[in-house]
Amino acid sequence: MKAVKILTEPNPILRKKAKEVEKIDENITKVIEDMTLALEQSEIEGLAVAAPQIGESVRIILVRVREQRDKEGKVIQKAIPLTAYINPQITKFSKEKISLEEGCLSCPYLYGKVERPKKVHLESINIQGKKVKINASGLLARIFQHEVDHLDGILFIDLITDKKTIRKAKPKNEEPNI
Numbered sequence: 595m596k597a598v599k600i601l602t603e604p605n606p607i608l609r610k611k612a613k614e615v616e617k618i619d620e621n622i623t624k625v626i627e628d629m630t631l632a633l634e635q636s637e638i639e640g641l642a643v644a645a646p647q648i649g650e651s652v653r654i655i656l657v658r659v660r661e662q663r664d665k666e667g668k669v670i671q672k673a674i675p676l677t678a679y680i681n682p683q684i685t686k687f688s689k690e691k692i693s694l695e696e697g698c699l700s701c702p703y704l705y706g707k708v709e710r711p712k713k714v715h716l717e718s719i720n721i722q723g724k725k726v727k728i729n730a731s732g733l734l735a736r737i738f739q740h741e742v743d744h745l746d747g748i749l750f751i752d753l754i755t756d757k758k759t760i761r762k763a764k765p766k767n768e769e770p771n772i
Contacts, residue, residue, distance in 0.1 A: 597631075600648065601646070601648065607646050607651060610747050612745040613651060614653050615652050618721060625645055629656045629678075630676060638702055640699045641658060641733075642658070644656075646745065646747075654679070656677070657679065658675060659674040679726065680718055683716070684714045684738060686714060688731075691711050693707050693708065700744075707755075712731060713731040713735050
């Protein structure tokens with residue numbers, strides 16, 4: 595199995611605006627396969643990856659979310675299997691915002707609080723070329739915003755308003771990164 599590396603800051607590809615995918619062909623399928631490998635091979639557990647993070651400046655994000663439950667056992671986030679979103683756009687943001695700690699595979703072991711809208715509406719196309727529309731809240735909304743930012747050359751570290759919230763974790767720490 596070939597190795598696919600996640601690019602890290604300050605790689606200039608991470609700061610470029612990614613190009614729209616014109617058509618879904620074998621090249622795009624290959625990019626998605628490489629993104630999957632990169633996510634699986636990462637030494638840090640990641641929840642998602644954007645194509646620029648593997649050196650492909652195209653508008654694709656790959657997301658997976660495990661089911662989350664509150665203390666009473668109620669599902670607060672349904673599981674989402676590894677899913678590719680092509681040319682994703684966030685078309686609506688809630689006025690209500692929340693500040694939470696984020697991390698990133700391209701800024702390994704670095705964490706900081708980022709304020710983002712609590713809910714978003716994402717539109718994209720899937721690998722079959724069909725339109726996808728999702729209303730997302732909580733963790734999924736945060737992941738979508740974080741990954742779409744990657745497509746616009748923005749890293750979460752750019753959005754940390756209170757630099758005192760930045761912390762560096764030890765490499766053996768298994769905190770998930772977006």
